[in-house]
Amino acid sequence: MPANLKYWYLGLSIRSKFQLWFLPLLLVASGSIGFFSYTTASNQVLEKVSQAQENISSQTISHLDYLAKDIHDIYNYLSLSSELHDLLSPEPTFNSAIIVNSMINRLLSTRQFFQSLLIFSDGHQTIKFNSLNNNEIISFEEYKKSRIYENTVNDVVSGAWGVEEGPLKLFIGDQRRKVFYSKVLVNPENLVKEGLLVIGMTEEDFRQSYGRAKENVEIVIVNGDGTILSDSDGKWSGSSFEQLPYYDHVPIEQVDWSNHDGEWLISHSSSEVTGWHVLVIQPRTEQLMQLNAIRWLTIGLMLLILLMNAPLSWTISRLFLQPLKKILKSMREVQAGDFSQQVDVTLRDEIGQLGNGYNIMVTRIRELIQDVYQSEISKKESELRLLQSQINPHFLYNTLNSIAWMSYREGAEKTADMIQKLSDFFRYNLSQGADIISLSKELNIVESYLYLSKIRFADKLTYSIEVAQRLSDVLVPKLILQPLVENAVVHGIEQIDEQGFVHVSVRESSGDLHIEVTDNGMGIAPDRLDKLRSAIRSEKRAAHYEDTGGFALLNLRDRLVNHFGDGAGIEIDSKRNIGTTVKMVIPFRHLESEDMRSDGRV
Template sequence: MMIPNWGLKRKFITVFVVLITLPTVFGFIIYYQTSVALKDQAKEDIIGNLEKNEQNLSAIIEEVTNMTAYMTYDKEFRTFFMTPEAETHQLAYKNAVDGINGYFTFQMISKPYVSSVLLEAEDGTILDLGEPILNGEKELAKAAIQKSGAPLWSDAYHVTSEWEGEKEVISVSRAINDLNQINNRIGMVRIRLDHEKLYRSIESQDSSTKWSYFVLSNEGSVVLHSDPSLVGKQYPETELATWVTKGKASSYRLETKDSNYLVVKKELQGTNWYSVAMVDEGEVVQELYHVRNSIRNMIILLILLGAVAFVGFYRSNIRRIIELTKQTWQVSNGDFTASVDVQSRDEIGILGMHFNKMVKTIQNHINVEYRLKIKQKDSELKALQSQIDPHFLYNTLDMIRWTARLENAYETSRLIERLSSIFRMKLNNGKPWVQLKEEINYIKNYLELQQSRLGDRLQFYINVQDDVKDNYVLKQLLQPLVENSIKHGFKDLPRQGIIRIHGYRSYNSLYINVIDNGWGFTNPEKIGIHGYALRNLQERLELVFGKAATLEKTNLTQGASIQIVLPLIDMERVKNIQRELGE
């Protein structure tokens, strides 16, 4: 049966007969199958979404717990906790505090649900980061001490913030012990998580089924819920709370006066909490009614459309559609002389006019782009002819470097070697892509040259994870940001300028943060200067990656932070991008 080869007339008649004789049978079959599928899907959705939320929350708990464990081993944190109050004026202590501030600034930027952090040394020295909290939390401190260095996750509780007023938070507290004398406590840390932001971070709504998600403690109090008024209180449905805290089955059917609910739960490891998800079975049934009505309306509509199509449009439109199809095939085969004879101004006639206009536009674009490429190649040729031979430049710098070494000017030799490396990177054989480790090496050479010029007025730290160093980035991605920090962010700065560069992987993206302690973006003149560099960099990223790359700037208490997010790129992906851009 060669249905694809039938003529339009035969197809119209066949479709019309099918729409008249079979729609009711098909409708009942579809309705029955949809009913069964929706019921099964509702149950699968709620279980799947519960697992996703539980995984999201468990990942956050693990990340924040690891942050507290990190403080036991990190030198800067141990310096803060173990330095007596009388020695807090020393440079080592101040550098440690600066490092801690930078660490938690990065954490709060990358994890919006982290609200504030409290560090308290045994001698009473306190470092409060993030939004200030007015309430006392002595009971949490006592309970954490009794845990002997193990993390203590609290239930949700009420605090008063100087920034946001009344709010609910969840916190983890931990006694920090001496690394060398594990039973000797040297301080206390408490990390508070904003309830609403934490809930938004973990909630998953990937299905069409309406469901609710919340977290209860083992005492039945609400830890996380979409309704903030319930947080910190006993869950109002006593029967459900009792099943969550004491029931052994993983699913439960709750019957109330208004409706029946399907409920599932899962215990969160490392806490005394339970993840709970529930769906109203009545809403699932209501969805089935909507499906049934939609199918009935669809059948009626199809019958009407079939009759109209058969009676009203066959004679007057099929021939023009065939002609338009024929001309479209010509265009798809590269023949841009195709044209449709427009005899009326109805929809098909307008389509024909737009088709003719489109073909002419494509032809014009081809001609224009061809001429532009010729001009571009001519400009590139002239630019190449006017450049100094790179090999001559490298050999000359190398000769100067060895002359300096023979004259025992080792520092001069080292600086010339770094300058030569920078020139090589800038040229890079005309290639716009480099591996991240090459870009970092280039920035390191650049900063060391600047450090030689500025002396103690400049310090920098570079921390890039090994698993992202082989990924490719645009050449000179970071240099405009670092240069702006030195030229404008540190100009007339009454303290040592510090630049921190962090590179790491999160999911399938590369994150690069450039943080300085300069003037920030508060000065209108500096905003214009920074904005020009950022705008140029943003345009480069949009041209290559589109919406897959982002650039965000943030003002800090001291200085500014710029975060670049890029897709992870290997050499095969670089070649694909270059083909797409016509490079």
């Protein structure tokens, strides 16, 4: 499957590939922007909601602490009242009941949320004040059976808060749930426990004391023992904390306030005055619904991208493909043989560089073809001249041999030898049209030329040829050595009056064939020698350097490089009025021999 998919992908056009990649990139980009926008906005909303909940929680704690302190003030006021303690004593005075009754009525009338006050005592009838109704109250004995009574007795100093739950009803027949504060009443003079003071209010009024929550915001007040005193909806009052669904129904002693159900936003605060826990709760989803606009905007943007992808990617890809199509069209023309093609590219980017590079390549190919064409023409002309020079060579040999024979008959032996050497020179020079000859034949040409030159200069010239016998069969290009010897004679020996000497050496060294021609002629001037060396090192054709005066050397250099490669070369060393040495170096691995050719090894 991956191989088929790769084959299908490679067969797509650039425009199709552009659309294939362009669409996912746009979708990923827009989706990422929408995701990060939604995430950032939701974090900001949740942070603001959390701050608002913290403010609500702090305000609720403040209101409830004020309420609790007010109740503590009422208790302190009554506990310090000598009339109340007198009323609860075994022998109360006649007017203590009137004074206490007036005092309590005055206290309750000045408090907005307190509707009832009960004073239980084992030695006195229960004192009852209720601004709501005259219902019968619970007996002290029944009250002692409740958990709130147990908590009150166990904490004489602070007292206890409670709420009517189960069968516990402070006022029989009153269905309104009461939240109340219970504390032992102690005589400050003798510290005798004289009774129990209970101050209460309806849960609805208790709820109003901390203010009604906003819509979808729930406030829950939990007592220190895990009893829910009140909540903003009134549905949890009197229940246990374990019944709340927000903390996985764990007991309040084990709860981790920061670890709650993720569907809810919950802020927690606790009161240092009462020990109450205040929870402010909101559903997370409802708070994030206002961010749905970002979600729908992202979806709409992605749909818009899907609709605009085809025309947009087609337009953009056209900007890239138009110059490429020009180049492809021109390449087809070049393939058909039109090397005059040039692409008009005005861009300066990578495509423009490609177009300019293509134009340069076509121009160089055209120039190379022209050079090859001219080279082939020159080669054909040379072959034609060679063929013309080889027309009936036997006539020339036979004529020279006849002249030499007649010279011998007439006693002109020296003349006969010259004619014979000249005949040999022409015969080896032509070599039946062969371009490659053995080194021994090349040396025969050199020896014939030196012999004729020696006679010409009337014994002014002497020469020597030094070559190892095993190198005689090595094949070399024809006339590769004779031009060097001719240069030594014409430009070296001919220019001096003293005795001239030419030495030819052929040897093998370090895997190369070394050929040296040394003369004791007049040498080469330093400036001309520098030009000649520079021309030899140059890669340009020898015909361009006729002004150096070393055309034969440069032509020989070109022949060596063409035949043996860059490993072959010429070195020249000369000193004025001392002489000149020209050395040719040919890699031995490129050389053949007549034995190798006859054996079929090359």
